[in-house]
Amino acid sequence: MSDQATGAEVLTGAQSLVRSLEHAGADVVFGIPGGAILPAYDPLYDSTKVRHILVRHEQGAGHAAEGYAMVTGKVGVCMATSGPGATNLVTPIADAHMDSVPMVAITGQVPGPSIGTDAFQEADIRGITMPITKHSFLVTKPEDIAGAIASAFHIAGTGRPGPVLVDITKDALQAKGDFEWPQHLDLPGYRPVTKPHSKQVREAAKLIAAASRPVLYVGGGVHKAGAAKELKILAELTGIPVVTTLMALGTFPDSHPQNMGMPGMHGTVAAVGALQRSDLLIALGTRFDDRVTGKLSSFAPLAKVIHADIDPAEISKNRHADVPIVGDAKEVITELISLLKADDRPLDIADWAHYLRDLKKRYPRGYDMPDDGSLSPQHVIQRIGEITGPDAYYASGVGQHQMWSAAFLPWELPGRWLNSGGLGTMGYCVPAAMGAKVGRPDATVWGIDGDGCFQMTNQELVTCALEGIPVKIAVINNQSLGMVRQWQTLFYESRYSNTDLKTNRIPDFPKLAEAMGCVGLRAEDPEDVDSVIDKALSINDVPVVVEFVVHKDAMIWPMVAAGASNDDIQVARNMAPTWDGETL
Numbered sequence: 001m002s003d004q005a006t007g008a009e010v011l012t013g014a015q016s017l018v019r020s021l022e023h024a025g026a027d028v029v030f031g032i033p034g035g036a037i038l039p040a041y042d043p044l045y046d047s048t049k050v051r052h053i054l055v056r057h058e059q060g061a062g063h064a065a066e067g068y069a070m071v072t073g074k075v076g077v078c079m080a081t082s083g084p085g086a087t088n089l090v091t092p093i094a095d096a097h098m099d100s101v102p103m104v105a106i107t108g109q110v111p112g113p114s115i116g117t118d119a120f121q122e123a124d125i126r127g128i129t130m131p132i133t134k135h136s137f138l139v140t141k142p143e144d145i146a147g148a149i150a151s152a153f154h155i156a157g158t159g160r161p162g163p164v165l166v167d168i169t170k171d172a173l174q175a176k177g178d179f180e181w182p183q184h185l186d187l188p189g190y191r192p193v194t195k196p197h198s199k200q201v202r203e204a205a206k207l208i209a210a211a212s213r214p215v216l217y218v219g220g221g222v223h224k225a226g227a228a229k230e231l232k233i234l235a236e237l238t239g240i241p242v243v244t245t246l247m248a249l250g251t252f253p254d255s256h257p258q259n260m261g262m263p264g265m266h267g268t269v270a271a272v273g274a275l276q277r278s279d280l281l282i283a284l285g286t287r288f289d290d291r292v293t294g295k296l297s298s299f300a301p302l303a304k305v306i307h308a309d310i311d312p313a314e315i316s317k318n319r320h321a322d323v324p325i326v327g328d329a330k331e332v333i334t335e336l337i338s339l340l341k342a343d344d345r346p347l348d349i350a351d352w353a354h355y356l357r358d359l360k361k362r363y364p365r366g367y368d369m370p371d372d373g374s375l376s377p378q379h380v381i382q383r384i385g386e387i388t389g390p391d392a393y394y395a396s397g398v399g400q401h402q403m404w405s406a407a408f409l410p411w412e413l414p415g416r417w418l419n420s421g422g423l424g425t426m427g428y429c430v431p432a433a434m435g436a437k438v439g440r441p442d443a444t445v446w447g448i449d450g451d452g453c454f455q456m457t458n459q460e461l462v463t464c465a466l467e468g469i470p471v472k473i474a475v476i477n478n479q480s481l482g483m484v485r486q487w488q489t490l491f492y493e494s495r496y497s498n499t500d501l502k503t504n505r506i507p508d509f510p511k512l513a514e515a516m517g518c519v520g521l522r523a524e525d526p527e528d529v530d531s532v533i534d535k536a537l538s539i540n541d542v543p544v545v546v547e548f549v550v551h552k553d554a555m556i557w558p559m560v561a562a563g564a565s566n567d568d569i570q571v572a573r574n575m576a577p578t579w580d581g582e583t584l
């Protein structure tokens with residue numbers, strides 16, 4: 001049917017929504033229906049372009065949308081009904097907000113006239129998520145749906161990516177109105193700056209040329225800008241040492257001699273030392289997070305700062321930037337390369353590079369094997385990476401296993417690592433791995449999860465089994481909330497209040513996996529580690545869960561205690577590194 005006056009098609013709001021998703025290129029939506037969103041599920045049933053994946057919990061839908069977005073570079077989409085459906089999306093929305101993941105969350109809302117009456121399943125999801133979304137829409141008329149969806153996809157995926165909420169009232173989904181996919185978006189005030197100011201980049205190049213202890217401090221924004229290649233050119237052209245944050249692992253290869261590793265609370269001595277002793281931080285797409293800086297007042301005390309970020313709000317937020325640059329990391333790096341090439345003077349940083357290489361050699365990442373014959377979690381994770389290779393995608397939960405994954409998996413390629421860096425969301429792993437496998441069906445996707453985290457969202461393995469999403473999940477079972485237990489060991493005199501999960505066969509993870517339609521495997525003996533990983537890699541038609549029963553007391557080192565100065569990094573309990581040669 002078409003509107004005679006305007007020539008526009010007349011559709012129900014629900015049809016407009018599905019049509020809009022098709023126009024926006026959303027090929028997958030993760031969600032669960034319910035009363036308020038139900039009208040939308042009817043035309044969705046007929047769509048040949050949009051695949052809906054019925055998850056088991058809305059939190060799973062949100063993290064799956066994140067995983068999908070992370071591996072495809074597209075906007076991930078999740079959908080839920082009003083009230084509890086929508087509030088179950090709050091955690092993944094906050095997660096996407098903290099880690100700058102492009103996501104559109106669509107929620108049904110009670111009918112317009114019922115808003116504010118405490119109607120059944122009413123929640124002001126727009127109000128609730130206002131501080132954790134890049135933008136949000138409440139749509140009450142069918143003819144506004146196309147514009148809201150088009151704008152939401154544009155906002156989520158451009159500039160600094162992030163989550164956008166589109167809350168649509170049930171009556172808007174049911175009523176009829178004109179459908180017209182907008183050719184132009186009217187978004188006053190939304191103009192992300194991608195092209196950096198040339199004067200600022202020239203200032204940056206001058207500082208780089210004059211520095212004697214520069215460091216490229218690389219964050220997640222560099223990969224998001226698709227600038228890994230340019231970063232390598234810049235690093236190799238200048239010889240400047242590189243540190244890659246938790247969100248940037250793989251953006252610069254770990255095996256590269258200039259890579260000092262990950263900085264921060266559980267970073268390498270070389271990376272932490274590089275930042276602390278630097279005279280110039282070239283911060284690219286990174287946000288001086290407290291887990292990187294430690295005590296801010298003593299962070300990199302001698303360094304000037306060049307800070308390039310697409311989000312002006314990040315610049316000088318935590319640390320004053322001497323040269324602020326607002327722009328897309330790829331454009332900034334490309335301009336820097338051409339200026340430094342034109343200058344053609346090699347930097348005088350040989351002593352500095354030598355000092356850091358020596359530090360890296362003296363304090364390599366390492367671990368002790370338990371002497372009671374039990375499994376070392378670090379060894380298990382390292383072997384998963386070595387046997388599977390750097391081309392796979394790896395998701396993790398939050399805790400020790402996450403930090404061991406960051407330390408011991410092979411980070412050679414950009415974008416292979418999915419984790420909850422900013423929010424630290426237990427439960428992220430399984431659904432994020434599911435979303436990644438949907439986005440990259442031909443790739444191997446491992447989730448490395450903790451026994452605590454796994455118990456938060458493992459039900460999405462049912463979704464994986466039924467929807468043909470054969471992820472591989474390693475449960476690193478240390479029978480405890482390991483990271484919290486580590487803090488109790490170090491800071492609470494080993495008083496283990498409520499961190500013992502007693503996960504010794506309750507649940508029985510392989511049996512639980514089998515019950516969810518997956519293959520369940522277990523390794524308890526170090527001799528079985530490789531064969532069980534090989535077995536998991538040989539099964540590609542159904543999801544696989546491998547439980548690794550590991551030693552309880554393994555810790556993640558190095559560590560900078562929360563709130564302490566990075567200078568007080570410990571490589572093991574009560575063991576500080578010696579900073580020989582620091583008079584540089």
Ligand SMILES: Cc1ncc(C[n+]2csc(CCOP(=O)(O)OP(=O)(O)O)c2C)c(N)n1
Nearest residue numbers: 399400401424426450451452453481482483
């Ligand atoms: C949703 C949520 N609740 C609580 C925490 C606090 N927390 C951080 S790590 C951790 C322990 C995680 O345990 P597990 O999954 O077994 O991993 P491990 O540290 O043992 O590797 C907890 C409880 C959190 N990050 N997220």
